[in-house]
Amino acid sequence: MPQIAQLGEFYASQIFWLVVFFGLAFFIVGRGMVPKVMDTVAHRDKQISDDFAAAEQARREADVQEEAWRQRENARRAEAQSLIADARAKATLASEKRLGEAQRVIDGKLGEAEARIAQALASASAEIENVATDAARDVIARVAGITVDDGAVRSAVKEKLAHG
Amino acid sequence: MAAEAGKVDPMHQFTIEPLFGTEGWQLAGYHIPFTNSSLWMALASLLMLVFVAGGMKRQLVPGRWQMAVESFTGFIDGLLAANVGPAGKKYVPYMFTLFMFILFANFLGLLPLGVIGLHAFTFTSHFSATGVLAVVTFAIVIIVGFAKHGFHFFSLFVPHGTPVVMIPLIFCVELISFLVRPFSLGLRLFVAMMAGHVLLEVLSSFVISTGNANIGLFAIAGLPSFILMVGICALELLVAGIQAYVFALLTCVYLNDAENLH
Numbered sequence: 001m002p003q004i005a006q007l008g009e010f011y012a013s014q015i016f017w018l019v020v021f022f023g024l025a026f027f028i029v030g031r032g033m034v035p036k037v038m039d040t041v042a043h044r045d046k047q048i049s050d051d052f053a054a055a056e057q058a059r060r061e062a063d064v065q066e067e068a069w070r071q072r073e074n075a076r077r078a079e080a081q082s083l084i085a086d087a088r089a090k091a092t093l094a095s096e097k098r099l100g101e102a103q104r105v106i107d108g109k110l111g112e113a114e115a116r117i118a119q120a121l122a123s124a125s126a127e128i129e130n131v132a133t134d135a136a137r138d139v140i141a142r143v144a145g146i147t148v149d150d151g152a153v154r155s156a157v158k159e160k161l162a163h164g
Numbered sequence: 165m166a167a168e169a170g171k172v173d174p175m176h177q178f179t180i181e182p183l184f185g186t187e188g189w190q191l192a193g194y195h196i197p198f199t200n201s202s203l204w205m206a207l208a209s210l211l212m213l214v215f216v217a218g219g220m221k222r223q224l225v226p227g228r229w230q231m232a233v234e235s236f237t238g239f240i241d242g243l244l245a246a247n248v249g250p251a252g253k254k255y256v257p258y259m260f261t262l263f264m265f266i267l268f269a270n271f272l273g274l275l276p277l278g279v280i281g282l283h284a285f286t287f288t289s290h291f292s293a294t295g296v297l298a299v300v301t302f303a304i305v306i307i308v309g310f311a312k313h314g315f316h317f318f319s320l321f322v323p324h325g326t327p328v329v330m331i332p333l334i335f336c337v338e339l340i341s342f343l344v345r346p347f348s349l350g351l352r353l354f355v356a357m358m359a360g361h362v363l364l365e366v367l368s369s370f371v372i373s374t375g376n377a378n379i380g381l382f383a384i385a386g387l388p389s390f391i392l393m394v395g396i397c398a399l400e401l402l403v404a405g406i407q408a409y410v411f412a413l414l415t416c417v418y419l420n421d422a423e424n425l426h
Contacts, residue, residue: 007292018293018297022296030261033217033220037219040230040234
């Protein structure tokens, strides 16, 4: 077993060169390079987490903005709704007023027309009375040969007309 | 290489040989030749350097290579965060180096370089190498433990709720289990790597010797061994990753003891 057989001859060489090369590796690679590699990793991790934080921040800001926008929008919508309701109420009022006016004009015309009709009716019935009185007097004069008083004939005709 | 008469020595692959005529190198009286083991340590370090350097573009959107490097650092970071907590962050350089060094060493040792005439060497199959890593880890645990908690660190050896009478006994038991840690840590990796390599070598020796003997023997012993080798190679790749992970994980657990007591 060379490990034991050669121990006396080579132990110093083994220890010396191992210390030399392990030491070199430790100081050049371990102390010199590894911290830089770890730095790079840490730097990258930091950058990633910073980016994440920034993205999170931006998202939160966007949420706030959106909320504000929503509130503004809601307020505007409510305003618009109230404007519309106002306009509608005004329009309704105005149209009701105009309708009422038109109704009044129509009512007035109707009343006038009715009055004219009533007047025409009254004059027509007076005409009929006159004609009937004249006719009755003539009939009496021809049949009975008597001249009857105009007033009496008129009242008799009036009575007959009234009672049918 | 292989011993005489076509026999394969399964342990020969672990032999350390000085390279490039550095046989006589000395430092303060110690004999430190640059061996094949040292070469593969160098290659593991170099590969780690190349691998991590390839992921240093520092792009915001990583490419494949950068992604691979970052997933390894992220894995170590996660391991420490899960086992040690926020205090574990400062051990990332050490843990990363440890894990990648062992991982690349294990994988490099499994490279089929024999095909092109080279010989891969797995230095993690030598306890003289894994032991150093274990001792370094253990030293960090002890230094951090005492620096952070002072003598209060000894309370690690007395679990909560221990009856007063039992404290001396429990203290000894816990102390022994604590002191065994560097050995178990180093030996586990060494044994796992060596066992796999020996197994592959033994099976390949079956394939070679039955193939040299006759076709019938090859059919009943050599061929199944070869098929088994394919499976075991896959298993060894898994073990290479798992052992590196286990070493790193246990280091985390021990560091947690030092950082947070319990």
